[in-house]
Amino acid sequence: MHGQVERWDQLAAAELDAAVIDPNDLPGRKNRYIARLRNAAILEAVRPLLSQDDVVLDFGCGNGGISSQLSVTGCWTLGVDISMGLLKRTGERNLGRKSAFVRYDGRHLPVRAASFKAAVTWVVLNHILDDAELHHLLVQIRASLVPGGRFVAIEQVRRRPTVDRTAWQHRRTIEGFIALFNAAGFRVEETAIVRYGRLPMTYAIRYGWLSERHHESVARWERRIGRWLGVLPWDYCDVRFVLSVDSPAPP
Numbered sequence: 451m452h453g454q455v456e457r458w459d460q461l462a463a464a465e466l467d468a469a470v471i472d473p474n475d476l477p478g479r480k481n482r483y484i485a486r487l488r489n490a491a492i493l494e495a496v497r498p499l500l501s502q503d504d505v506v507l508d509f510g511c512g513n514g515g516i517s518s519q520l521s522v523t524g525c526w527t528l529g530v531d532i533s534m535g536l537l538k539r540t541g542e543r544n545l546g547r548k549s550a551f552v553r554y555d556g557r558h559l560p561v562r563a564a565s566f567k568a569a570v571t572w573v574v575l576n577h578i579l580d581d582a583e584l585h586h587l588l589v590q591i592r593a594s595l596v597p598g599g600r601f602v603a604i605e606q607v608r609r610r611p612t613v614d615r616t617a618w619q620h621r622r623t624i625e626g627f628i629a630l631f632n633a634a635g636f637r638v639e640e641t642a643i644v645r646y647g648r649l650p651m652t653y654a655i656r657y658g659w660l661s662e663r664h665h666e667s668v669a670r671w672e673r674r675i676g677r678w679l680g681v682l683p684w685d686y687c688d689v690r691f692v693l694s695v696d697s698p699a700p701p
């Protein structure tokens with residue numbers, strides 16, 4: 451955990467999206483596309499559930515990109531993360547008055563049971579290498595939700611699991627994630643591929659051959675390809691898991 455905190459603290463100095471997406475994308479076109487797609491996919495899944503003044507947990511909030519989008523819906527957000535460097539930069543986001551952020555140790559979620567209507571996360575569970583550690587955190591996230599609540603997680607998956615310890619990255623399979631979610635007491639409502647890592651369209655956006663006005667149609671194509679072809683053998687993809695909590699957490 452120690453090395454991982456340092457890694458994110460170092461990345462925190464980069465431009466806001468680059469710090470949490472791809473620090474090598476200097477013009478930032480690809481990062482803008484990914485951030486937009488991330489925000490749309492998260493909001494689409496939680497918005498129908500939320501009313502004004504509901505509280506949402508932004509797990510592994512980084513520098514507050516998702517919280518800033520959620521604040522537009524009028525709900526309250528609590529962002530938790532392990533990196534003080536990233537959390538310090540949340541002040542540069544457009545957040546309003548209903549967002550709070552907390553640094554924690556990465557193991558013991560500092561929240562009370564049944565506090566949130568929804569929890570969201572984007573590419574954070576991937577950075578928890580050990581399955582037992584991830585299980586422990588998922589049980590805590592589940593307990594933090596009210597019955598009827600929802601957890602929306604977008605995570606990178608592969609056809610076979612891969613672990614890259616230098617990048618603190620464990621890309622599990624869809625089935626691997628589902629087993630972990632079920633073991634923590636979630637019911638899986640939906641899994642959908644929302645983005646691929648290395649489609650030619652992504653490079654076209656990165657190098658400026660496709661502009662921002664093409665973002666929506668590229669995103670639609672990514673979902674279609676996801677439905678038709680699933681996880682490609684040579685690529686990773688971002689999968690949105692929509693998970694629900696049907697009953698109170700066991701004591």
Ligand SMILES: C[S@@+](CC[C@H](N)C(=O)[O-])C[C@H]1O[C@@H](n2cnc3c(N)ncnc32)[C@H](O)[C@@H]1O
Nearest residue numbers: 458470510511512515532533556572573574577
């Ligand atoms: C790829 S960034 C995503 C940040 C944010 N979710 C976003 O969409 O901008 C991964 C984040 O996971 C955080 N992280 C890594 N391990 C964590 C843990 N055990 N608990 C909470 N956050 C963690 C990192 O500090 C970093 O902010």
